[in-house]
Amino acid sequence: MFKILEKRDLAPSIKLFVMDAPLVAKKARPGQFVILRIKEGGERIPLTIADYDAEKGTVTVVFQEVGKTTRELGTLKAGDFIQDFVGPLGVPVEFPHHKKVLGVGGGLGVAPLYPKLKMLHEQGVEVVSIIGAKTADMLIFEDEMKAVSDRLYVCTDDGSKGRHGFVTVVLKELLEQGEKFDEIIIIGPPILMKIGAEITRPYGIPTMVSLNPIMVDGTGMCGGCRVSVGEEIKFACVDGPAFDGHKVDFDELMKRLATYRDEEKISLERFHGSHECK
Amino acid sequence: MPLNKSKKKTPMPAQKPEVRRRNFNEVALGYTEEDAVNEAQRCLQCKKPGCIQGCPVQVQIPQFIKRIAERDFDGAIKVIKETNSLPAVCGRVCPQEEQCEQRCVVGKMGEPVGIGRLERFAADWERAKGVQVPDLPAKLSKKVAIIGSGPASLTCAGDLAKLGYDVTVFEAFHKPGGVLVYGIPEFRLPKAIVQEEVEFIKKLGVEVRTDMVMGKVLTVDDLFDMGYEAVFIGTGAGLPKFMGIPGENYLGVYSANEFLTRINLMKAYSFPETDTPIKVGKKVAVVGGGNVAMDSARSALRMGADEVHIVYRRSEEEMPARQEEFENAREEGIIFDFLTNPVQIIGDEKGWVKGMECIRMELAEPDASGRRRPVPVKGSEFTMDVDTVVIAIGTGPNPLLIKATEGLELTKHGYIAADENGKTSREGVWAGGDIVTGAATVILAMGAGKKAAKSIHEYLQSKK
Ligand SMILES: Cc1cc2nc3c(=O)[nH]c(=O)nc-3n(C[C@H](O)[C@H](O)[C@H](O)COP(=O)(O)OP(=O)(O)OC[C@H]3O[C@@H](n4cnc5c(N)ncnc54)[C@H](O)[C@@H]3O)c2cc1C
Ligand SMILES: Cc1cc2nc3c(=O)[nH]c(=O)nc-3n(C[C@H](O)[C@H](O)[C@H](O)COP(=O)(O)OP(=O)(O)OC[C@H]3O[C@@H](n4cnc5c(N)ncnc54)[C@H](O)[C@@H]3O)c2cc1C
Numbered sequence: 068m069f070k071i072l073e074k075r076d077l078a079p080s081i082k083l084f085v086m087d088a089p090l091v092a093k094k095a096r097p098g099q100f101v102i103l104r105i106k107e108g109g110e111r112i113p114l115t116i117a118d119y120d121a122e123k124g125t126v127t128v129v130f131q132e133v134g135k136t137t138r139e140l141g142t143l144k145a146g147d148f149i150q151d152f153v154g155p156l157g158v159p160v161e162f163p164h165h166k167k168v169l170g171v172g173g174g175l176g177v178a179p180l181y182p183k184l185k186m187l188h189e190q191g192v193e194v195v196s197i198i199g200a201k202t203a204d205m206l207i208f209e210d211e212m213k214a215v216s217d218r219l220y221v222c223t224d225d226g227s228k229g230r231h232g233f234v235t236v237v238l239k240e241l242l243e244q245g246e247k248f249d250e251i252i253i254i255g256p257p258i259l260m261k262i263g264a265e266i267t268r269p270y271g272i273p274t275m276v277s278l279n280p281i282m283v284d285g286t287g288m289c290g291g292c293r294v295s296v297g298e299e300i301k302f303a304c305v306d307g308p309a310f311d312g313h314k315v316d317f318d319e320l321m322k323r324l325a326t327y328r329d330e331e332k333i334s335l336e337r338f339h340g341s342h343e344c345k
Numbered sequence: 346m347p348l349n350k351s352k353k354k355t356p357m358p359a360q361k362p363e364v365r366r367r368n369f370n371e372v373a374l375g376y377t378e379e380d381a382v383n384e385a386q387r388c389l390q391c392k393k394p395g396c397i398q399g400c401p402v403q404v405q406i407p408q409f410i411k412r413i414a415e416r417d418f419d420g421a422i423k424v425i426k427e428t429n430s431l432p433a434v435c436g437r438v439c440p441q442e443e444q445c446e447q448r449c450v451v452g453k454m455g456e457p458v459g460i461g462r463l464e465r466f467a468a469d470w471e472r473a474k475g476v477q478v479p480d481l482p483a484k485l486s487k488k489v490a491i492i493g494s495g496p497a498s499l500t501c502a503g504d505l506a507k508l509g510y511d512v513t514v515f516e517a518f519h520k521p522g523g524v525l526v527y528g529i530p531e532f533r534l535p536k537a538i539v540q541e542e543v544e545f546i547k548k549l550g551v552e553v554r555t556d557m558v559m560g561k562v563l564t565v566d567d568l569f570d571m572g573y574e575a576v577f578i579g580t581g582a583g584l585p586k587f588m589g590i591p592g593e594n595y596l597g598v599y600s601a602n603e604f605l606t607r608i609n610l611m612k613a614y615s616f617p618e619t620d621t622p623i624k625v626g627k628k629v630a631v632v633g634g635g636n637v638a639m640d641s642a643r644s645a646l647r648m649g650a651d652e653v654h655i656v657y658r659r660s661e662e663e664m665p666a667r668q669e670e671f672e673n674a675r676e677e678g679i680i681f682d683f684l685t686n687p688v689q690i691i692g693d694e695k696g697w698v699k700g701m702e703c704i705r706m707e708l709a710e711p712d713a714s715g716r717r718r719p720v721p722v723k724g725s726e727f728t729m730d731v732d733t734v735v736i737a738i739g740t741g742p743n744p745l746l747i748k749a750t751e752g753l754e755l756t757k758h759g760y761i762a763a764d765e766n767g768k769t770s771r772e773g774v775w776a777g778g779d780i781v782t783g784a785a786t787v788i789l790a791m792g793a794g795k796k797a798a799k800s801i802h803e804y805l806q807s808k809k
């Protein structure tokens with residue numbers, strides 16, 4: 068059992084947990100994730116490690132309530148326990164030689180982007196970042212990102228804060244103005260990563276994305292998380308989740324993410340039936 | 346002379362095919378005491394019993410059968426447990442027709458003695474009355490770490506605990522048992538039995554820690570730093586193989602590992618009561634011919650598929666699945682397409698599987714393995730109309746732990762190289778089961794765990 072030490076509401080339907088998980092915290096590195104299961108009978112879902120503190124033995128996760136499991140997770144409070152919290156999984160990202168990096172985070176993608184940029188910032192790399200959300204109140208991690216960025220752009224789809232428009236608009240502008248980066252990291256919904264990677268492609272700048280296919284074990288034993296990267300099939304849980312955005316078949320990823328839409332609906336409706344009318 | 350001269354095994358009560366094909370309850374129901382005594386009386390009590398030679402762990406078969414014939418069931422299970430710590434499992438899933446029963450003389454004139462059935466009976470009899478925990482020796486205050494919790498690991502852990510070691514099992518999943526929980530379905534091996542076996546080794550003092558993906562959470566080096574003096578690796582052969590044909594990423598294509606894990610470990614058969622979904626369509630094709638293919642096909646049927654095919658590129662004779670499971674599958678209505686090989690999977694515009702193109706095969710001259718090599722028949726391509734494909738063509742070694750462990754010599758196929766006692770190239774590290782041999786059997790994995798436990802004991806005794 069793993070204890071929730073702290074809970075914060077970051078935005079409508081986006082929540083943050085600080086978990087008591089000393090072993091995970093000790094080994095965690097930017098780019099890695101955990102798989103959790105709330106209780107017996109629950110499903111295993113992956114969440115990115117948004118922050119960690121080896122000394123305190125804590126791991127921070129940020130999640131958006133999109134379906135049954137994340138909503139159920141959202142009903143838990145500080146002091147509650149969850150059954151399983153496994154990690155750190157996936158390959159840590161490393162940027163040994165970079166001088167200047169651009170981070171682009173859309174929506175919830177800002178949370179997984181943050182630990183990478185934080186590491187780069189601590190390494191003395193110049194960090195420029197662009198973060199965005201649908202509306203001002205959906206924006207997360209603004210202060211955290213400010214603290215690790217040399218320059219930060221904020222966008223909202225509806226213009227309620229910062230630039231009016233998508234993060235990709237600012238990305239495009241910076242590149243058109245001739246700004247150079249050793250690498251660009253784009254994290255967000257698959258469609259955003261796809262469009263972003265297309266924008267950077269003509270400039271030949273290495274572009275890292277972090278993929279979110281459906282996972283079960285997270286250890287490379289089921290192959291459910293397979294993605295096409297270039298000519299190869301990769302298991303995102305053990306070969307990723309970070310990949311070269313110029314090689315990823317995003318259309319296939321997006322299709323595969325829809326595999327269980329019908330079942331997810333049933334599951335959520337059943338959950339509402341048992342919860343909301345109490 | 347035997348008291349029962351029947352040429353046939355005493356029949357095993359079982360659920361009827363038309364009923365069991367739609368439920369996950371155990372198919373074979375087990376012998377009654379009368380059945381067991383009756384079957385035990387078929388044994389000739391050979392002076393030089395072939396059956397023992399056929400058993401990888403040398404269960405003293407005539408001795409235990411004699412006790413059953415004498416209604417000394419306590420005595421029978423004691424004999425079995427001298428060499429086999431998981432008889433309730435082995436009695437159910439051992440390929441007896443290639444092992445103990447293959448060498449039984451009675452089998453020369455009819456069916457062999459039902460050794461597996463009798464073993465299962467004795468084990469179930471003991472379970473029903475409550476398994477006694479043996480008296481344990483004084484603790485040696487030496488710690489041993491076991492990675493993985495499949496049959497190899499459980500056996501190794503149990504044996505070491507009985508010698509007085511402090512044993513910790515580290516399992517990646519949230520539930521211990523390895524393939525016994527995530528692979529072999531409930532209808533062949535009830536999970537309650539595996540659970541009881543795990544509870545038993547816990548009673549021996551073994552600590553079982555789940556959610557420990559070793560190589561990530563802790564490495565082998567960490568274990569030595571934590572004061573463990575020996576490590577046994579029993580991580581199995583869990584890496585799924587795909588066919589490498591076009592269309593394998595369409596929605597509705599599963600590896601057998603994913604398919605069975607969703608159903609068995611995650612209990613997708615109870616969805617939406619449980620949360621893990623699975624999509625089993627109306628017409629399912631399972632590719633492969635081993636136990637894993639049989640289990641996948643029979644599970645698909647139980648998940649509600651109308652029609653389930655097993656597509657195998659060789660012929661019935663070459664099929665590696667257990668005979669009993671092949672027969673069970675056929676009785677349940679699984680359709681076997683032998684000498685058929687998939688060429689590509691066809692999808693619709695949304696990416697869902699809608700068919701599988703196959704080619705007919707014929708058998709050419711025997712190859713190096715002695716099996717007749719299947720070769721495609723030109724122009725024989727045809728399309729099967731299916732909406733789900735499960736790929737059960739084998740597995741490889743999962744590199745996760747291996748990559749994170751320095752100094753481990755590997756075989757050319759990436760398995761861990763170990764000697765006959767499970768010793769690896771690295772001091773203090775043993776390995777056994779599927780991670781050494783490649784996908785094999787429960788009993789061979791147990792045998793490897795046993796040998797390693799003995800070797801670890803010798804090592805730690807001489808080390809001081
Ligand atoms: C490596 C990785 C890191 C992730 N990090 C985060 C994170 O930090 N914060 C966050 O909010 N979300 C993250 N996700 C996505 C998160 O796992 C899903 O939102 C969650 O599983 C949805 O579960 P649900 O039951 O609430 O919703 P459902 O209604 O069941 O699913 C909603 C959608 O989520 C996807 N999904 C469903 N089940 C899974 C699964 N087992 N694995 C992956 N995706 C699934 C599907 O596309 C589905 O349509 C990450 C995913 C991956 C693979
Ligand atoms: C569907 C199916 C049906 C089968 N049917 C039969 C049958 O009828 N008869 C028969 O004799 N055999 C059968 N087998 C084969 C048999 O189950 C295996 O040979 C046997 O289970 C191997 O045992 P093992 O202990 O080596 O490993 P496994 O049972 O594979 O267990 C390995 C364990 O290690 C864990 N692990 C892996 N990596 C790590 C890590 N890095 N850290 C921590 N833990 C880890 C895994 O999660 C797993 O729990 C079948 C196999 C399958 C898949």
Ligand code: SF4
Pocket residue numbers: 399400401402403404406429435436439441444445446460461464788
């Ligand atoms: S362990 Fe397996 S091979 Fe040995 S006697 Fe029992 S059923 Fe036969």
Ligand code: SF4
Pocket residue numbers: 387388389390391394395396397406407410448449450451458460
């Ligand atoms: S070979 Fe057959 S008949 Fe002979 S002892 Fe073994 S089980 Fe009995």
Ligand code: FES
Pocket residue numbers: 281282283284285286287288289290291292293302303304305
């Ligand atoms: S989640 Fe199973 S292999 Fe990646």
Ligand SMILES: [Mg+2]
Pocket residue numbers: 110134135136331334620
């Ligand atoms: Mg869900």
